[in-house]
Amino acid sequence: MRSGLSADAALEDLRRRLVRYAVKLVWNRADAEEIVQEAFKIAASKQQRVTDASFGPWMFRTTGNLCMNLRRKHKSESLSDWVDPPHGQTPFEAASAVERIETLRSCIAALPNQQRIALTLRWIEQFDYKDVAIVMDLSESAVRAHVHQARRQLAIAMRRLDDA
């Protein structure tokens, strides 16, 4: 994987990245941890080789799929407890910042699965389209189409919020 990292450290690094990714889909750390553990179990049962270049993308794909099929054990975190501290904002502005990202989150959660994953990887996880395509096992143009659709949905939701 990365130079200068032992295999264990590289795996631990991947595990943490996967947990962060899963949190972006299920918004709860306990569920995210469990899902990533499950993804590693599946990898072991399918004899995925951790040294393969495809292992990381495969793990992201598997983690994403498990997140989509989650039977929720824990509630999503309320974002107001976690949002960045407001910087020179009035309480009203701070509340509206929370409302904005809560709205975004629920709008993303309501997207079709492929759109939701494509958008999360591209715009929250900040992957390149090329890498999103590898993770999703789709063409880059298919990914772009999903992201485009997703962003249009978000724009509609956010405009509604702004107009309200």
Next chain:
Amino acid sequence: MHECEYVKAHIDRWLDGELEAAESGRFESHIAACSSCATLIELERSISADLVSLDGVANRIAHEGAIAEQAPRRRRRAWPAAAAIVLLVGVGFLATWLTNDTPAGPDGNGRDIVRKPVVADPIQLSILLPDDDSRLSVRIPSDDPQVKIIWLFETTQARSNLPADIDVENVGPGDAAPTMNRS
């Protein structure tokens, strides 16, 4: 109207910074002239920024959840100014290079220390101060194979204790996390 369609058709590539110079010239000169397209672009920009905030929130949940489970505490919604000042004035860094097999855990002052292996990409470490959950993030880019772990703890010791090749950037309360650069 033709130009408005042009803007709509190129929004994604513009957001991705993928437009050629001529295309972005056309795109931006229309935005400058058309208030409804300007509003549209403003909305898209704010959505991108909000998605980045969402990323930060998720990373915090992923990162700090573990510590919250060990010792549940009431979280604050924001850094109160006083806590931020304590962080900036009272917190120095003592960074020690340790190897991977050093156990994680609270330091001598009972503060939880989150540590991660230092890898080629920037990674984040956090220090949680026990009484108010204020958090200080430090990014340490390094591709030095000798560098495994860095411990950071609150200390009154001056920054001069840092290894000479580490440079800590100070930031104000509410700004982005301070950055440590290995030069």
